[in-house]
Amino acid sequence: MDWAAAGYTAAALVCAAAATVIALVHIYRHLLHYAEPIYQRFIVRLIFMVPVYAVMSFLSLILPDNAIYFNSIREIYDAWVIYNFFSLCLAWVGGPGAVVFVILKPILVVITFILYAKGKYEDGNFSVKQSYLYITMIYTVSYSMALYALAVFYAACRDLLRPYNPVPKFIMIKSVVFLTYWQGVLVFLAAKSRFIKNAEKAADLQNFVLCVEMLIAAIGHLFAFPYNEYVGPNGRPSGDFKGSLLHALKFNDFYHDTVHQFAPTYNEYVLYNHNEGDNTQRKYPSASTVPSGRDVELSAISVVPSNSPVTSSVSSNQADQEETMTTPIKDKVDNHVGLYDLTDLLDVDLSNYPAKVPAISDVRKQ
Template identity: 25%
Template sequence: MGFWNTTCNSTLEDMRIGSEEKLAGNFTFHQLALIIAGGSTIVAYIVSFYLIWQHALNYTKPREQKHIIRILFMVPIYATSAFLSLWFYWHATYYQVISEAYEAFAIASFFALMCHLVAPDLHEQKQFFRQLHPIKPWIIPVNWFAKCCGGERGCWRVPKSGLTWFNIIWIGVYQYCFIRVAMTIVAVVTQYFDRYCESSNSPVFAHVWVIVIEAIAVTIAMYCILQYYSQFRQPLAEHKLGLKVLAIKLVVFLSFWQTIAISLATSSTVHLVSPNEKLAYPDLKVGIPSLLLCIEMALFAILHLWSFPYAQYKEGSKVAFYPSPDPSSGIPPREKEHGPKKGGFAGIKALGDALNVWDIVKAFGRGIRWLFVGAKHRHEDPSYQLKADTSYPMPNNRSGKSTDHLPIASQFRRSTFGLPNAPGDPLPEESAGLIANAQPNPGSGYRGQARPYQDSASHPQAYNEIAEPGPSHHPTTYVPYDDRGDIGAAAPQYYAYDEGNAYNGQLAGGASGAGTTAPQNPRNSTQVKFGNALWGHQNQHHGSV
């Protein structure tokens, strides 16, 4: 501690404003900067709030658009923070940390938006990434690290599992939310106790440590964003992903690195730029970067009109598609459906959704939980387990509404379907019994293979709307279970379907034969009608064994 001066060496004389010479006409630099920054901030406000309002009015895809609205809010927040920092030099630190903290949420929202462009929710995103192929190598410099640190066996190797790759990107992005907010709190507290000292890069003050930690965190987050973009540049080309990445990357780069560069150049230890008769120390330290940010935010607001357009979300707009996780499978992309406008009166509900950041908090918690599961036990993590998701809508249930609130739905789903159950034991979930003794369909094209990610309309379902109770005189048909649900392993599961009965109560390939044993608990017509009412009539497609 004795080697460094523990007193912040920026004096009040260095920071005085008012005695500078005129820079243009009757205006000093500070006065002229306020005029230019104010005009730029107004332009940024008008353009940004117009685009935000249009997204709120055409709120047909809430899962995507709430993240877009959050990203668009970054421009007016940055412009406001920079203008207030320029106006109130002495309190600039407090205004700057507001925009810096919001930057982390904007980056996280941008990553969440890209995730929703490949699949509508986290459940399907995990399904998608389980089947992701091929997984592209890491971009530089991590690919260099991999070559010199063990190659395919080293710690920098490309994951074999698409879900592992997804989770690495996930935690790499969301860690920045925590670190940036934590560093914001550190900056405010240390500034209050005069231990921040923005004018010094001495390690005895908090300023240099906050800069280093934030620089590492934002570099990791932006690297993960670029890696994700590299993976999906072609599949998501219709969404102008490159332009979106450019808009986010430039905002982060200019807001952070140009401020850091000016801070280092004007610090007392480096001292590359010095105050003079026309530029006071606050003009160099705060005024120039704040003025540049206000001008840049006006330009970015205009750029966002092309990078985050609202026209594609209007009712009747061009149809978009989700990409396929494996283009070589030949499965066509799945169509995105436009829902009704859900923004509420004047888009107020849409703005409320965007301002509620609880989903980002949960996403960070999920990433931390995955990170600390441990490499040896990571396969036991629930995110790697395909689990029954009985609330997921069946193919004809296009509304996407869950039936969990209906008592008959819960009872129907938890039925044993004729499976033995010990007295007093809780009833198993439907998928638990169906998977227990399932065997591959000899006539299936996916014999022993994982069924590719596809639209559920491409294969049939189990419920027969014309089935009647009674003995069966029809051949037994094997129907693949709809593997869109998160159930068990990725391999296809099968159960026996009898054309004469709604469900014969026995598993395909069971001990008593392939669906020929009399059911212990056959479905009657009333139960079949309840199933059809809950999940819709399903198309028939039978093939005799």
Template identity: 30%
Template sequence: SLALCFWWGATVKPGSVFQVGSHSKAWLCVSGGDLTLFQVGTHSKAWFIAGVFVFMTIPISLWGILQHLVHYTQPELQKPIIRILWMVPIYSVDSWIALRYPRIAIYVDTCRECYEAYVIYNFLIFLLNYLSNQYPSLVLMLEVQEQQKHLPPLCCCPPWAMGEVLLFRCKLGVLQYTVVRPVTTVIALVCQLCGVYDEGNFSNRNAWTYLVIVNNISQLFAMYCLVLLYKALKDELSQIRPVGKFLCVKMVVFVSFWQAVLIAILVKVGVISDKHTWDWDSVEAVATGLQDFIICVEMFLAAIAHHYSFTYKPYILEAEEGSCFDSFMAMWDVSDIRADISEQVQHVGE
């Protein structure tokens, strides 16, 4: 009989059965020269399926980013768009890694959560840059418009004065989330190291519950400010079709957040219990893995939506100047963000 040599150097005789890795619970049966794979764990199946979606997602997103770099004709508009488009590959790769290695999920998810706030901020910058280019006297134009009242549930609050006050407070309302989210993420990391985070478990004894409440309030207010700004300038923004773009950003951020809350509720009520943890160590790990798996699938749909909503075609000009390399380097320039933060801090101080 012939022996079969595997890549790790082991020699196996025909007819033997052995296990390949305790984590995946995959067994190989070698009989008469045939190799049969069976009993693959649910965790491994989920990771493989998620990987298929990730490898379909990334080319779509990178193609859109590359085309914006090639036709980089309006930097003040395309730079925020490129930053938004990076959201999908970052979410996909991050979730796929976290799904494969649950023990480090809390650490790799930090990048995803911080970039989420960065995307919301850049969407606001995209809208304001467009308005500034089209309407140099935007503040004066707002001042003569009809007073914009607050939307539910803040309809009882006094309205913000039209003009500079409205623009500043809407911008500040979005900017606060870009500060709150990274801070709560760092707190989550510290709590995880101290053993009091307990992600996915609603309880008054862990830090995750309180951080979810803080993040939710901050996120809702940031989105509220975006909706309020859109309602006040709906006619002026109609040419760039902001609704589809807003839904792309909102759905990715909101769906990923609220589905995590929903999964945590299912764990709390016992729908997801210790009886079926499959290959995960605990029911909390199952909840986190399910969230990461769903995000990998959703990002494929988000990549298609971004391809049409943030298309590069409006920026194609007959006479284009500059190289793709210069556009790529300009993409990493964050001087505009530093200047904007300095301006907002100065206004808050005043």
């Protein structure tokens, strides 16, 4: 009996089980305090990456002949994690529906299965006659683009995201999704360079390390996505746990995003109104200006001489933009999106006031 292999497997089992338990308890607490369904739906899906990664990695370790199927599930969830994290960030800033980044992975997984069945795919085989090299190159480009997009998005929206403490969340997602991917590539490159005995040993090492890393990730999620942020008078009672779970498991948001982004009306973008339920959306034409409710810009306000009523002159460009807006934008105002009309505040008749205000010295002489 190989005691070293047995200890190796036992350690992986302990780490994977502990990570899964911590993550599921964390999810349970979020669902008990489901005060912000829009945000917590995505958070629950992100935390669930830990059980998926841990269980699939452990199964790949003990059942290496079927590892391609377990690894494929893990890779598909990679894309799902990226999609949900983008969606969460965009929901925080009230932005448009998320980019559908989750489409590429399932397509590549299907292609991988076909090539594997034909003997043209083998994990860690970088031969030009095998498809592993080319699929890895496609994955690398897609991961690099996603990482770049996350970095650009954070740089552009840093001020809007600051109230949500985004730094630990970005670190956790980048660590789990991106670093673990490149870690796997480096492990197989080490096997090709003979630093590791062969590709099978490299795969075992990768799966074992992932089991350990998921325990660290589960603990990190407790701090990056704490459930106690949603505990309070607005928190839902524990009796609504089933409804919270069903809401988190529904894929209607992904369906609507997919339909929207592949529809001819893609030039319209969507703002979500978090105060009026999950399904309330507002569409704005691409030519319209959408007020954010955070900053009010006064454009070309001028004051005429004192013998005429004071009026506010709004630039024709702004007026044209308001004409292009749809009726719901003009008629409906909420906490997130609003229109500000300052005309009434400036509509004051100053004709009875002197044109020149006397200086302080003149007043003292009088």
